[in-house]
Amino acid sequence: MTQLILEDQHGETTMVNMGPQHPSTHGVINLRLLLQGEVIAKIDPIVGFLHRSIEKLGEMTPYPGFLPYTDRVDYLSAMFGNQVYCMAVEELLGVEVPRRAEYLRVIACELNRIISHLIAVGTMAMDLGAFTPFLHAIRERETVNDFMERICGARINYSYMRIGGVPRDLEPGLDKDILKFLDRFEKFIPEFNRLITGNEIFVRRLIDLAVIPAADAISCGLSGPNLRSSGVDYDLRRDRPYSAYPEFEFRVVTGEGYRGQTGDCYARYWVRIDEMLESAKIVRQALLGLPEGDVKAKVPRKITPPKGEVYSAVESSRGEMGCYLVSDGGEQPLRVRFRTGSFTAMTVLPKIVPGLMVADLTAFFGSLDVVAPEIDR
Amino acid sequence: MYHWGEGFAMPTKLDWLLNTPRKNSIWYLLFATACCGIELMQTGGPRTDLDRFGAVFRATPRQADLLLVAGSVTYKMADRVRRLYDQMPEPKYVLAMGSCANSGGLFARSYSVVKGVDKIIPVDVYLPGCAPRPEALNHALLTIQKRMMKDKWSVRRTTSSEKLL
Amino acid sequence: MSDVKRMHETLSRALPDIPLEVESAQAGMSWIHVPAEHIAAVIGHLRHTEGFDYLACLTGIDTGEELQIAYTLRSLPDKTECALKISLPRDEAVVPTISHLYGVADWFEREVFDLYGVHFDGHPDLRRIMMPDDWEGHPLRKDYVFPSEYHGISAERPDPHDLLDPEYEACAVDPAPKSDSKEGSTS
Ligand code: SF4
Numbered sequence: 230m231t232q233l234i235l236e237d238q239h240g241e242t243t244m245v246n247m248g249p250q251h252p253s254t255h256g257v258i259n260l261r262l263l264l265q266g267e268v269i270a271k272i273d274p275i276v277g278f279l280h281r282s283i284e285k286l287g288e289m290t291p292y293p294g295f296l297p298y299t300d301r302v303d304y305l306s307a308m309f310g311n312q313v314y315c316m317a318v319e320e321l322l323g324v325e326v327p328r329r330a331e332y333l334r335v336i337a338c339e340l341n342r343i344i345s346h347l348i349a350v351g352t353m354a355m356d357l358g359a360f361t362p363f364l365h366a367i368r369e370r371e372t373v374n375d376f377m378e379r380i381c382g383a384r385i386n387y388s389y390m391r392i393g394g395v396p397r398d399l400e401p402g403l404d405k406d407i408l409k410f411l412d413r414f415e416k417f418i419p420e421f422n423r424l425i426t427g428n429e430i431f432v433r434r435l436i437d438l439a440v441i442p443a444a445d446a447i448s449c450g451l452s453g454p455n456l457r458s459s460g461v462d463y464d465l466r467r468d469r470p471y472s473a474y475p476e477f478e479f480r481v482v483t484g485e486g487y488r489g490q491t492g493d494c495y496a497r498y499w500v501r502i503d504e505m506l507e508s509a510k511i512v513r514q515a516l517l518g519l520p521e522g523d524v525k526a527k528v529p530r531k532i533t534p535p536k537g538e539v540y541s542a543v544e545s546s547r548g549e550m551g552c553y554l555v556s557d558g559g560e561q562p563l564r565v566r567f568r569t570g571s572f573t574a575m576t577v578l579p580k581i582v583p584g585l586m587v588a589d590l591t592a593f594f595g596s597l598d599v600v601a602p603e604i605d606r
Numbered sequence: 607m608y609h610w611g612e613g614f615a616m617p618t619k620l621d622w623l624l625n626t627p628r629k630n631s632i633w634y635l636l637f638a639t640a641c642c643g644i645e646l647m648q649t650g651g652p653r654t655d656l657d658r659f660g661a662v663f664r665a666t667p668r669q670a671d672l673l674l675v676a677g678s679v680t681y682k683m684a685d686r687v688r689r690l691y692d693q694m695p696e697p698k699y700v701l702a703m704g705s706c707a708n709s710g711g712l713f714a715r716s717y718s719v720v721k722g723v724d725k726i727i728p729v730d731v732y733l734p735g736c737a738p739r740p741e742a743l744n745h746a747l748l749t750i751q752k753r754m755m756k757d758k759w760s761v762r763r764t765t766s767s768e769k770l771l
Numbered sequence: 772m773s774d775v776k777r778m779h780e781t782l783s784r785a786l787p788d789i790p791l792e793v794e795s796a797q798a799g800m801s802w803i804h805v806p807a808e809h810i811a812a813v814i815g816h817l818r819h820t821e822g823f824d825y826l827a828c829l830t831g832i833d834t835g836e837e838l839q840i841a842y843t844l845r846s847l848p849d850k851t852e853c854a855l856k857i858s859l860p861r862d863e864a865v866v867p868t869i870s871h872l873y874g875v876a877d878w879f880e881r882e883v884f885d886l887y888g889v890h891f892d893g894h895p896d897l898r899r900i901m902m903p904d905d906w907e908g909h910p911l912r913k914d915y916v917f918p919s920e921y922h923g924i925s926a927e928r929p930d931p932h933d934l935l936d937p938e939y940e941a942c943a944v945d946p947a948p949k950s951d952s953k954e955g956s957t958s
Contacts, residue, residue, distance in 0.1 A: 249686055250637055250667075257639050257683060277901035278683045279640055282716040284886075285911055289715060297712065304641035321798045348644070367651030374648070385644055385737055447824050447847060450875030461847065468850050537799035540828060540843050540854065553830045553841065556798075566830040576878045602640055605901060681921040682903045709928055717910050717917045718902065721928035 242270060245587075249278045255352065255594070256601025260578075262587070269590060272582040274575050280605040287565030292318055292532040293392060295565065300386035302550075302567050303603040305348055308334075308341040309545035310567070311390040316471060316541040317554040318392045321534035329522040330394035331473040336515045337380055337389055338472075338543075339508040340407070343414070344370045344377075345546035346454075346501045346508075353498060353595035354425050357434060362425040369417055372410055379403050392532060394525030404516045411509050418506055426502060435498060436489030439581050439593040443492065449580065450573035453548025455597060458484030458500040459492035465544040472543075477514050479507045494596040501598070533560055547571050547598060571603035624759050628671070628697070629751040635670035636663040637690065640677025642704035645737040654740035659747055667693040672750060673727070678706035678713055679720045691727045697757065699750055702729045703743065705736045712736060775801050778821070778853045785816055794856070802841065802854035810857050811867040814842065818872050822846045823853060826869075829879035831887040833913045838864050838887055859889060861912075868894040886911040 243264045249257040257278035263271035283298050290298070299314040300307035312334055319326060326334075351366030374384045379400055381389035389395060425431055441451070446459035456463060464481040466474040482503040484496030534556045542551040548570020555564040574597045582590060638646055650656050650663060664670045667690045679687055691700070702723050705711025710721035723729060730753055733746040779793045782803070789809045795801030805813050817823040828843040842855040859866065868891040870877040880891045881900040888909035891897055899906065908915050919926050 249683065250635075250690055251665075256643070257686075277899075277903075278680060278686075279678065280680055280682065280718050280901040281640075281678055281713050282718045282910060286713070286716055288911075301641060301712070304644060323798065348647075364652050367648055368653070371648065371651065371653045384648075384739065385641055445874070448874040450826055450873065463847050468847075469852075535797040537796035538802075538841070539799035540852075542827065549827065551828050551843075553828055553843070554799075555832055557834070558797075563834065564830070564832045566828070568828040568830075572878065573875045576875045580874065681924065684922070684924055714928065717915070717926075720924055721926060725924050 241265065247590075249275075255599060258575075258599070258601055258604070260590070260594075262590075264587065267586050269582055269585050269587060272578055272590075274578050276575060276601070276604045278605065279601045281602070283606045284565055284567070287562055289561065291560045292534070292562065295562070296391070297386065297388050299567075300388055301602060302606055303545065303547060303569065303571075303600060304385055305600055306341050306345040306546040306550075307385065307387045308338045308389060309543050309550050311387065312338060312472070313541055313543045313545075313550050313552040313567075314554075314565075315390045315392050316543065317539050317552040318532065318534060320539045320541060321537055321554065321556055322392070322528070322532065324393050324526050324528060326394050326526055327523045328473065328520045329398075330524045330526075332515050332519050333395050333399065333524060334390060335473050335477070336399075336407075336512055337377075337387070337395075339512045339515070340373055340376060341387075342508045342546045343505050343512075344373045346505050349546070349598040350421075350498060350501050353592075353598070354431070356591050356595040357431060359425055359428075359431065362421065365417075365421060365424065369414065376403065376407055376410070391525060391528075393528035394523070396525065398524050399519075404519070408513065408516055411513050414509055415506065418502065422502065426498070432488060432495060435495035435592060435596070436493055438494045438589055439585060439596070440490050441492045441577060441581055445577065445580055446492070449577040451548065451577060452570045452573060453544060453546070454482075454500045454504060455497060455548060455570070455574055455577075457482060458496040460485055465542055465549055469542060471541070473515070474511075476518075477511050479511050482507060494592055497596040497598075531560065533558060542568070545570060547600065547603060548574065567606055569603040569606065571597075571599035571601075572606075574599050575604055621757065621759055622755075625755050625757055629754040630660040632659065632661040632672050632699075632747065632750065632754075633664045633670050634661055634672040634674045634701075635667050635690065635694070636665055637674060637687075638676045639679060639683065640704075640706065642676035642706070642737045645740060646674060646676045646703065646743065649740040649743045654744055656744070656747065659744075659751070661747060667691075668695065670694055671698060673698065673700045674703055675700065675707045675723045675727075675729075676703045678704075678711070679723050679726070680718045681720060682718070684720050684726050687723065688726050697754075699730045699753070700727055701731045701733060701746055701750055703733045703746070704738060705734060708732045708734060774851050775803060775853060778817075778851075779803050781821065782813065782816065785820065786813065789813060800854055802856045805855050805857050807857040807859055807866050810840075810842070810855070811869055811872075813855065814844065814869050815872055817844055817853065822849060823851075824848075826873040826875050826879070827852070829876060829883065831883040831889060831911065833861075833887065833911060835913050837861060838889060838912075840866065840883060840889065842869075864889040865892055866890070867892045870894055885909070888912065 245262045248259040259275035261273040287295050299310035302310040347366040347370050351363035354362040381387045441459045443459045443461050446456050482500050484500050485491050487496050487499045489495045536558045538555045540553050551568035553566040557563040707723045713719040731749050792804045794804045823844040823846045825845040825847050827845045830841050832839040838859040840857050844853045883889050885899045885901050
């Protein structure tokens, strides 16, 4: 079908700049499109508008002081940035994190995953013209934001974890409140589904659109929900176990069995919805089985890890977030590098987008759920 | 805009008449560059509803009165910010949200972040915080409203982005 | 650890002409050191024969003396990982590209080119990715000098303390109040 349209156009092309200031590019990303009529013939994503040189700052900052910067790598899921960095330093130092701290980290991370996915599905619906679901998502997000505030004092840039654990325990009563919220949240998801997920207009716009085959997804280094929705059953939490995740039961959601094809935009959307429920399950297990004990291991005040390198990876809400840390034995790292899910997700655009319509690009781009700072860092 | 000569004093009633509708319908440009943009989105959300001040977001600078610079601006982005600003119709206001937009903030030592958006465009209100809470953003909006009420219709605001260079 | 050793044995058997070494430091992981000119061949072998279908990470490192590039490969079905590393001279760093093996390597290599100035031989589209096209220098190199201005925007921001009114500052840092200055302060 698209092939036919391409042939009709007698080779007339138009260059269109989408972004960097564009409401549906999720931050400052510039998509340079070559159009043949309404069909995209070529796409050249221009990134780097939010390159804040976090990696260079890492080389200029002592180990503990770098923690706030790790929030800003991906502000929608700041906990994962904290965790991946802490894990890397802990591995170099050889510090064992107390079990209670690991549980608290898992709780914080999974709550973070929920609110990050809420924004993802909310903005995706907003990109397609449905504003109300976004407001519903924000409403739930605000509730979790309050918990985050009670956990660590901040609303988006948490800086919650420390090298060796977490700085403080849950405040009394918070676990009950979170459990109460989870009960409500599990009812909220069906409500949300009634509102938008099952909406026929929404479904028709997304199914069979921009299918990413599994082979392409792997070669382009997609990770997280984007990889899984292409039918690849891979989750770092299960397959490269870290923290306390082996102790929990959860299902790895893949994009099979939904309406449409595996790997289309609708599958990517559904995977996120289902992952929120899985995260809620994990949080509940962790809260009910919270072990007693310390929340922080003994770590020297001045942190000087021995010479060495390490690659740690966590399953962030946007896919694999990795931290490649090189230490030369000094107070500052020799190199900190963040490998992020959004960066790799962008590389799939030139493969998939040609042949799509401009309006479908918005849907596709929304379904990838990339955020600008994670691409640029 | 027609410019009256110096020394011409209009009754303040006219200012009031012009400024009141203006301040109650601040349409801001949804220009979320970084983390502060999320807080901006949440401020527009249900809990701290910006709509009740008449402030709604616009996606295009041509329809916006207020440029809300939410987050860090890099050198690569600087030109675009200036262009956005120049596209906005008069009278226009700028709110620098977050430490990054104020002074570079956390990234003041970086090689690629502009050390304060006031190096590119004139700023009316600085909102500190990293990220500022929605309450703070509300307050900043009210400050902008106050600022608007002080505007004299006979006095032209200097709003060129070139002077700063 | 054992993964890398095992991989090293397999690789040495399959590619006997290429000198490969297992290296490690005091802490953390170990990696296989590969001569830079053979990296595409080694990774090609790993990709096609050993099933390392996923490029998890590609990063440049500047140790001060030399540039290095670290490759972290992963096999999704087997759940194994393999780290490779190459060393390059700081001036004239040239490496064969692996962008034909992994789609994602395209952008990873562009990033290393942008931030370290490593040239990837055979890369289809080697441009700057993070910095503007007219940016000078490669920022993540250790000897990079920070720019003082870009397109007329200066990178200086005066210390706010210097901007304070000197008199105001004098008041602010006034030592403990004297008893006979009471009259002045009440006004
Ligand atoms: S001020 Fe803080 S929260 Fe806002 S953009 Fe800068 S780093 Fe992010």
